[in-house]
Amino acid sequence: MIWLYIKFAIKFRVSSEEEHIMGKKILIVGGVAAGATAAAKIRRLSESAEITLIERGPYVSYANCGLPYFISGDIKNRSKLLLQTPEGFLKRYNVNVLIETEALGINRKDKKLKIRNKNGESLIDYDTLVLSQGGNPIFPSMPGSNSEHVFKLWTVPDMDRIHTFIEDHKPKTAVVVGGGFIGLEMAEAFHARNMKTTIVEMAPHVMSTMDPEFGKLIEQKLIENDLGVITGVGVKGVLENSKEVELSDGRKIPADLVLFSVGVKPELSLAKECGLEIGDTGGLLVNKFLQTSDPFIYAAGDILEITNKISDKKVRIPLAGPANRQGRIVADNVIHNNTTPYNGALGTSVVKILDSTAAITGITEKLARELGFEVGIVYIHKEHHASYYPGAQMIHMKLIFDKKNSKILGAQAFGRNGVDKRIDVIAVAIQGNLKVEDLTELDLAYAPPYSSANDPINMIAFVAQNSLTGFSPTITPKEAIEKIKLGDSTLIDVRTPEEFKKGHVKSSINIPVDELRSRLKELDPEKEYFVTCRVGYRGHLANRILLENNFKKVKNVTGGYLSLQLEGGFIEEF
Ligand SMILES: Cc1cc2nc3c(=O)[nH]c(=O)nc-3n(C[C@H](O)[C@H](O)[C@H](O)COP(=O)(O)OP(=O)(O)OC[C@H]3O[C@@H](n4cnc5c(N)ncnc54)[C@H](O)[C@@H]3O)c2cc1C
Numbered sequence: 001m002i003w004l005y006i007k008f009a010i011k012f013r014v015s016s017e018e019e020h021i022m023g024k025k026i027l028i029v030g031g032v033a034a035g036a037t038a039a040a041k042i043r044r045l046s047e048s049a050e051i052t053l054i055e056r057g058p059y060v061s062y063a064n065c066g067l068p069y070f071i072s073g074d075i076k077n078r079s080k081l082l083l084q085t086p087e088g089f090l091k092r093y094n095v096n097v098l099i100e101t102e103a104l105g106i107n108r109k110d111k112k113l114k115i116r117n118k119n120g121e122s123l124i125d126y127d128t129l130v131l132s133q134g135g136n137p138i139f140p141s142m143p144g145s146n147s148e149h150v151f152k153l154w155t156v157p158d159m160d161r162i163h164t165f166i167e168d169h170k171p172k173t174a175v176v177v178g179g180g181f182i183g184l185e186m187a188e189a190f191h192a193r194n195m196k197t198t199i200v201e202m203a204p205h206v207m208s209t210m211d212p213e214f215g216k217l218i219e220q221k222l223i224e225n226d227l228g229v230i231t232g233v234g235v236k237g238v239l240e241n242s243k244e245v246e247l248s249d250g251r252k253i254p255a256d257l258v259l260f261s262v263g264v265k266p267e268l269s270l271a272k273e274c275g276l277e278i279g280d281t282g283g284l285l286v287n288k289f290l291q292t293s294d295p296f297i298y299a300a301g302d303i304l305e306i307t308n309k310i311s312d313k314k315v316r317i318p319l320a321g322p323a324n325r326q327g328r329i330v331a332d333n334v335i336h337n338n339t340t341p342y343n344g345a346l347g348t349s350v351v352k353i354l355d356s357t358a359a360i361t362g363i364t365e366k367l368a369r370e371l372g373f374e375v376g377i378v379y380i381h382k383e384h385h386a387s388y389y390p391g392a393q394m395i396h397m398k399l400i401f402d403k404k405n406s407k408i409l410g411a412q413a414f415g416r417n418g419v420d421k422r423i424d425v426i427a428v429a430i431q432g433n434l435k436v437e438d439l440t441e442l443d444l445a446y447a448p449p450y451s452s453a454n455d456p457i458n459m460i461a462f463v464a465q466n467s468l469t470g471f472s473p474t475i476t477p478k479e480a481i482e483k484i485k486l487g488d489s490t491l492i493d494v495r496t497p498e499e500f501k502k503g504h505v506k507s508s509i510n511i512p513v514d515e516l517r518s519r520l521k522e523l524d525p526e527k528e529y530f531v532t533c534r535v536g537y538r539g540h541l542a543n544r545i546l547l548e549n550n551f552k553k554v555k556n557v558t559g560g561y562l563s564l565q566l567e568g569g570f571i572e573e574f
Contacts, residue, residue, distance in 0.1 A: 031055030034301030035132035037327030072189035144238030171256030179206030183261035198228030279305035300326035307344035359423035362410025379559025384418035386448035503573035
């Protein structure tokens with residue numbers, strides 16, 4: 001009886017949905033990540049919908065994230081970047097794709113979209129419209145920026161122009177303006193094409209979506225590999241005749257080729273013109289079902305303003321992962337009448353830096369402090385797999401958490417191997433609302449070529465947990481240096497005399513951890529001490545010895561001397 005009822009209920013649901021979408025005209029503007037995904041998913045959900053995809057460029061559903069790797073030569077075959085064709089879309093998904101067709105205006109009252117292509121201008125009716133127009137790279141207007149050796153990279157034609165220029169002119173020098181992930185990928189591509197390449201970044205460090213110490217690690221890697229990095233300076237203009245870029249401080253940098261990669265802003269001309277609401281961050285405003293202020297218009301991708309899952313604030317996260325997921329969710333909501341909410345994103349991202357990788361999930365320390373969290377920070381610098389197995393490489397990790405409730409707020413990592421895996425695991429942990437103590441218990445795959453019995457994730461969680469419980473209190477390198485400078489506290493460096501001699505924090509004293517028990521009388525239990533070693537482990541042991549001997553005010557500098565070096569400023573190196 002129950003079975004019959006369920007069968008009836010399912011049948012009824014399907015038929016009412018079929019009715020709702022029968023012959024429904026769905027127009028999608030923008031045919032790459034979000035738009036193409038939405039089109040394909042809508043078709044999988046409904047055979048009866050009439051789907052048209054409008055794309056102003058010559059290609060649909062191409063791999064824009066792969067463009068830098070064709071320029072570098074890593075991807076040899078250009079056609080691999082072109083994932084679908086209009087014909088392929090029609091055959092497989094029965095989606096009508098109009099390329100080289102620009103949407104010019106939306107008449108919301110009559111539900112018509114004005115388009116222009118080689119056949120001229122015309123109007124197309126819609127029942128539901130999806131805006132997935134992405135964004136446009138910001139291209140600053142300044143002297144020389146229209147020269148033929150100055151480029152941006154956003155589309156396949158942009159990529160082709162750069163590639164052809166390199167083939168025809170064999171440039172020897174390049175300047176990349178902007179040190180975000182596309183700028184870094186392109187700097188590496190130009191370097192691979194034998195150009196002496198300089199990155200100019202106006203912010204104090206490259207990769208400003210990460211905290212400064214990670215910017216510094218990335219800069220070190222680039223400089224070690226003969227790329228130039230100039231930070232904290234803007235660009236004044238491009239000098240066409242001398243083939244140089246002039247900086248705001250007057251310096252001139254040789255540049256046979258210049259690439260601007262200074263950010264992206266949402267493509268909102270259609271939305272604004274037809275009066276859709278725009279959010280405070282400058283992205284298109286949508287509700288939790290990705291529906292704009294007009295219930296017949298949905299939107300997905302870089303065009304949007306979305307919610308950051310940690311801060312609960314509105315943000316723009318122009319990345320391919322969120323764009324693809326939003327495309328799927330829009331499809332669900334268009335077909336099933338708003339059944340699938342979009343809950344926002346963490347902004348998890350990863351970038352290849354020569355032989356290394358930098359990755360982040362969640363929010364930075366800077367943002368966490370600005371938002372008023374009671375911020376806890378710990379670092380580890382640990383081999384990515386068992387140190388005794390050949391090929392172990394240092395992975396630098398930072399965990400950011402809320403000291404009030406041990407909630408994980410974010411993580412960043414840099415290293416040669418295993419960085420993406422650690423950041424992805426922490427992204428999953430955040431998604432699952434796991435806390436610091438849960439990370440200590442994660443049962444992660446281990447064999448010496450892959451990890452350690454205590455994976456770096458377990459290790460960083462141990463450090464955080466020890467700090468939170470007071471078993472082994474920690475202090476950040478920044479706070480430690482500030483206090484030492486004021487003369488309030490003394491730093492005990494527990495490394496060997498040989499290590500200490502090579503470089504140490506000014507005014508620190510050297511008591512190797514193995515001698516600490518026998519030299520306690522040299523210290524005053526009433527005073528505040530910070531302890532440090534190379535990476536934090538011997539500091540932890542020293543912390544415990546001191547605490548067990550009634551020293552009440554001791555803290556381990558998290559990340560040890562390596563983190564102090566990244567903080568910089570009060571260090572003597574010999
Ligand atoms: C070089 C490069 C590398 C990247 N690498 C990564 C990466 O490694 N990881 C990552 O997560 N993200 C990366 N991204 C970002 C990622 O590609 C974007 O977040 C994603 O493509 C956004 O998808 P979207 O559908 O919103 O917009 P887009 O993919 O930009 O598509 C929007 C489309 O809409 C079309 N359009 C706009 N207006 C109109 C109109 N009026 N009429 C018709 N068509 C219109 C545009 O021509 C465009 O093709 C990279 C981007 C670039 C450019």
